[in-house]
Amino acid sequence: MHTRRKFIKIGALGLGATAVTTAVASWATGNTSGSTRSVNDRAVSGWHRFPTYCEVCFWKCAGWTYVSPEGSIQKIIGNDDDPQCNGRLCPRGTGGVGMYSDPDRLKTPLIRVTKNGEQTYREATWDEALDFIANKMKEIAGKHGPESIALFNHGTPGKYFTHLLNAFGSNNVAAPSFAQCRGPRDTGFELTFGESVSSPEVTDIRDTRCLVLIGSHIGENMHNGQVQEMSEAIDKGAVIITVDPRLSTAASKSKFWLPIKPSTDLALLLAWIHVLIHDNLYNREYVAQYAEGFNELKEHVRDFTPEWAYGITTIKPELIRHTAREMANAAPSVIIHPGRHTTWYGDDVQRSRAIAILNALLGSWGNRGGIFFKEGIKIPDFPRPAYPKPSWSWQDTLNGRYPFAKEAVTNTIIEASIPKPGMEHIIKGWFVAGTNLVVSIPLKEQLMQAMQALDLLVVIDTMPMEITGYADVVLPECTYLERYDDLRATAHREPTIALRMPAVQPSYLTKPSWWISKQIGERLGLGAFYNYKDFKEVLQWQLKQIGSSMEEMERIGLKKYPRKSPVYIESIAEFKFKTASGKIQLKSNELQEAGFDAMPVYTPHPQPEDGYYRLIYGRAPMHTFSRTANNRNLVALMPENSVWVNPQVAELWGLRKDQHVWLKNQAGVLSNFSVKVRITERIRWDSVYIVHGFGHHHKPLTYAFGRGVNDTELISRLAIDPIMGGTGMRGNFVTFVKTEPRKEGKL
Numbered sequence: 071m072h073t074r075r076k077f078i079k080i081g082a083l084g085l086g087a088t089a090v091t092t093a094v095a096s097w098a099t100g101n102t103s104g105s106t107r108s109v110n111d112r113a114v115s116g117w118h119r120f121p122t123y124c125e126v127c128f129w130k131c132a133g134w135t136y137v138s139p140e141g142s143i144q145k146i147i148g149n150d151d152d153p154q155c156n157g158r159l160c161p162r163g164t165g166g167v168g169m170y171s172d173p174d175r176l177k178t179p180l181i182r183v184t185k186n187g188e189q190t191y192r193e194a195t196w197d198e199a200l201d202f203i204a205n206k207m208k209e210i211a212g213k214h215g216p217e218s219i220a221l222f223n224h225g226t227p228g229k230y231f232t233h234l235l236n237a238f239g240s241n242n243v244a245a246p247s248f249a250q251c252r253g254p255r256d257t258g259f260e261l262t263f264g265e266s267v268s269s270p271e272v273t274d275i276r277d278t279r280c281l282v283l284i285g286s287h288i289g290e291n292m293h294n295g296q297v298q299e300m301s302e303a304i305d306k307g308a309v310i311i312t313v314d315p316r317l318s319t320a321a322s323k324s325k326f327w328l329p330i331k332p333s334t335d336l337a338l339l340l341a342w343i344h345v346l347i348h349d350n351l352y353n354r355e356y357v358a359q360y361a362e363g364f365n366e367l368k369e370h371v372r373d374f375t376p377e378w379a380y381g382i383t384t385i386k387p388e389l390i391r392h393t394a395r396e397m398a399n400a401a402p403s404v405i406i407h408p409g410r411h412t413t414w415y416g417d418d419v420q421r422s423r424a425i426a427i428l429n430a431l432l433g434s435w436g437n438r439g440g441i442f443f444k445e446g447i448k449i450p451d452f453p454r455p456a457y458p459k460p461s462w463s464w465q466d467t468l469n470g471r472y473p474f475a476k477e478a479v480t481n482t483i484i485e486a487s488i489p490k491p492g493m494e495h496i497i498k499g500w501f502v503a504g505t506n507l508v509v510s511i512p513l514k515e516q517l518m519q520a521m522q523a524l525d526l527l528v529v530i531d532t533m534p535m536e537i538t539g540y541a542d543v544v545l546p547e548c549t550y551l552e553r554y555d556d557l558r559a560t561a562h563r564e565p566t567i568a569l570r571m572p573a574v575q576p577s578y579l580t581k582p583s584w585w586i587s588k589q590i591g592e593r594l595g596l597g598a599f600y601n602y603k604d605f606k607e608v609l610q611w612q613l614k615q616i617g618s619s620m621e622e623m624e625r626i627g628l629k630k631y632p633r634k635s636p637v638y639i640e641s642i643a644e645f646k647f648k649t650a651s652g653k654i655q656l657k658s659n660e661l662q663e664a665g666f667d668a669m670p671v672y673t674p675h676p677q678p679e680d681g682y683y684r685l686i687y688g689r690a691p692m693h694t695f696s697r698t699a700n701n702r703n704l705v706a707l708m709p710e711n712s713v714w715v716n717p718q719v720a721e722l723w724g725l726r727k728d729q730h731v732w733l734k735n736q737a738g739v740l741s742n743f744s745v746k747v748r749i750t751e752r753i754r755w756d757s758v759y760i761v762h763g764f765g766h767h768h769k770p771l772t773y774a775f776g777r778g779v780n781d782t783e784l785i786s787r788l789a790i791d792p793i794m795g796g797t798g799m800r801g802n803f804v805t806f807v808k809t810e811p812r813k814e815g816k817l
């Protein structure tokens with residue numbers, strides 16, 4: 071049995087003593103002694119600019135990092151040619167320099183050791199850390215096979231460790247951005263249209279005449295291009311309809327705000343489908359040409375009238391009819407937005423199916439102002455041997471569950487890491503790169519059990535986030551401003567590629583993930599998969615294959631390619647959807663065969679008891695999850711979250727503006743810290759709202775520590791989607807604790 075893995079606070083180790091290299095590159099200032107000197111022909115009087123794309127969120131806007139004659143990063147601005155940002159970064163992208171200059175950054179590799187009976191970390195050289203990892207991987211593979219190493223990832227680092235695991239013989243690679251985020255939407259749309267809406271979403275918001283947002287809080291959810299397009303559409307007179315229990319920023323810009331009772335959206339969607347069909351407002355030609363199952367759908371929604379939905383959603387029947395008409399008037403230039411973070415109530419694939427069906431009835435897929443066809447540039451893989459075929463993978467751990475999970479489900483990888491008698495497939499080692507699992511997956515007990523049982527836990531991060539405290543080895547990655555990475559190859563309206571290159575050399579002893587992966591790979595005898603000295607060689611080779619070069623990309627940062635395929639449906643008779651039959655599945659035989667409802671059905675979800683309020687959560691424009699929580703530039707803009715409380719509720723509880731309260735959930739789980747009350751009419755009385763990503767309990771995050779509350783710790787009841795394994799998180803209810811509960815600040 072492995073020694074119990076104790077949580078270690080990295081900051082307590084006095085890493086200040088670590089050798090700190092100068093944080094700027096000599097080559098950027100004209101001194102060519104550095105190995106990667108770049109000639110930038112747009113340098114003006116000693117200033118240099120280097121192309122990059124942003125890593126503060128996953129919209130990946132292309133930009134320029136400006137370095138002063140003294141060699142320090144002064145600013146990051148958007149690349150004018152990038153259709154994803156049109157030259158404008160959001161506050162987080164602009165504040166991205168704060169990730170680089172953060173004094174709390176990880177600075178050196180760390181290895182867990184026991185000293186005087188106490189577990190702690192010791193600073194290690196890269197060789198020591200990498201040897202340790204490679205040896206442990208060999209040992210685990212010797213006993214359990216290479217498949218028993220898994221990866222959790224988010225963002226650019228993930229690709230290099232996916233490559234490492236694939237080369238080693240495992241494809242157990244999972245990301246919270248699937249089972250805790252867009253999984254249900256992707257699955258629902260694939261089951262209906264044969265494909266999903268990608269990232270960045272292929273929603274033609276710019277040219278839409280009607281945009282319907284079901285909880286999608288664009289404007290707070292700050293995905294740059296979408297926000298810009300939404301304001302362009304509003305300027306052009308588009309009707310915005312927002313369904314949200316909270317007057318979100320988007321709702322405040324909308325012609326119609328439908329303050330729905332949370333958890334009841336499926337009833338509203340079914341009523342809209344009912345009105346479109348039974349009032350003959352749907353797009354008959356489109357449905358006749360492209361869809362299957364219309365008659366069954368018509369029959370299915372016969373009784374789902376607006377009057378029926380009113381009793382469930384609290385949205386008035388005339389408003390349901392009126393908004394359905396607005397959509398039909400705009401069709402096919404209408405978008406019922408598929409959303410992104412769609413793991414809400416456990417029936418999320420079915421809600422996404424209902425959204426997809428509405429789009430189908432209105433004929434939006436394949437039409438201007440609806441959902442367009444993307445096109446991108448395929449970047450060829452750098453020559454390498456074929457990956458070995460694993461003898462088992464995450465699918466084999468499902469035992470018939472989640473039949474429509476197209477990507478690995480984080481929850482099941484976690485489960486497969488908890489030893490049970492007679493277990494056939496066990497995971498014994500984790501790599502965690504660019505994801506703070508402790509805050510992003512609300513499965514606290516399983517997560518802790520799994521991490522205790524592992525033989526190896528490696529965390530690759532830039533910051534001492536909570537997850538690092540559980541690692542055996544912590545590897546410090548340099549920030550995105552200090553490294554090369556894969557080309558961004560976006561498939562969207564226009565095919566584009568964007569280059570990320572270092573603007574300065576890596577600070578401290580940090581290294582890029584491509585390097586870390588290669589070093590471990592070589593130690594495992596997988597050198598043939600890393601047939602290059604420097605990642606720059608890979609980029610040079612790839613750029614050559616697609617008719618560009620490093621010189622060109624260093625100069626322009628972003629390259630557009632002409633489209634070869636149509637953006638919208640051109641030849642009506644010939645067009646086929648990517649489903650098995652080539653038709654849109656209004657009724658899903660695939661779901662039916664697997665024992666699920668072929669058409670969405672509304673099921674009531676638990677409601678809060680007296681004195682409790684549904685905990686809902688979302689984004690703020692100046693933060694990305696916990697990723698920015700310690701970024702001083704962004705903390706200055708928003709230091710903490712607050713809990714939004716309706717005035718009626720505040721009065722009932724005698725709460726004052728800015729009063730600090732603790733939140734306690736239905737299972738008695740208390741928030742680690744207190745949070746300020748924000749009293750506002752902008753939230754329904756039955757719910758409270760907080761922004762995700764705050765309430766960090768890890769002291770080494772000196773700026774983030776103790777600011778606000780963490781929704782994840784209060785999410786102890788989950789509703790798992792049986793279709794694809796998504797983690798529904800919105801079935802938790804909280805009450806207020808007004809006096810200091812004197813709880814110890816630990817998770």
Ligand SMILES: Nc1nc2c(c(=O)[nH]1)N[C@H]1C(S)=C(S)[C@@H](COP(=O)(O)OP(=O)(O)OC[C@H]3O[C@@H](n4cnc5c(=O)[nH]c(N)nc54)[C@H](O)[C@@H]3O)O[C@H]1N2
Nearest residue numbers: 224250251411504505506510530531535695696697762782
């Ligand atoms: N309770 C709750 N849970 C949620 C959500 C919620 O709203 N509430 N949202 C869900 C959603 S939509 C998603 S997509 C997931 C996201 O959850 P995660 O995938 O965990 O995403 P982040 O919070 O962005 O995690 C970022 C981690 O990457 C590190 N990092 C930042 N830059 C780099 C880098 O360049 N290299 C490396 N190696 N590491 C880096 C950060 O320091 C941090 O530890 O969470 C989901 N979980």
Ligand SMILES: Nc1nc2c(c(=O)[nH]1)N[C@H]1C(S)=C(S)[C@@H](COP(=O)(O)OP(=O)(O)OC[C@H]3O[C@@H](n4cnc5c(=O)[nH]c(N)nc54)[C@H](O)[C@@H]3O)O[C@H]1N2
Nearest residue numbers: 285286287291292316332333410411688690691693694695
């Ligand atoms: N600034 C910023 N932008 C981001 C991110 C970030 O961290 N920061 N993260 C990015 C990522 S990875 C994702 S996935 C997206 C997530 O962004 P979205 O997909 O837009 O987010 P959701 O979490 O689904 O929606 C949050 C909204 O749902 C509302 N809501 C809560 N319960 C219900 C309900 O029962 N019904 C309805 N109709 N609405 C409800 C909340 O009031 C809130 O306004 O944001 C992206 N953009």
Ligand code: SF4
Nearest residue numbers: 124127130131160163
């Ligand atoms: S939307 Fe903002 S944070 Fe996200 S990639 Fe673009 S600039 Fe960066």
Ligand SMILES: [Mo]
Nearest residue numbers: 247251252411
């Ligand atoms: Mo997400």
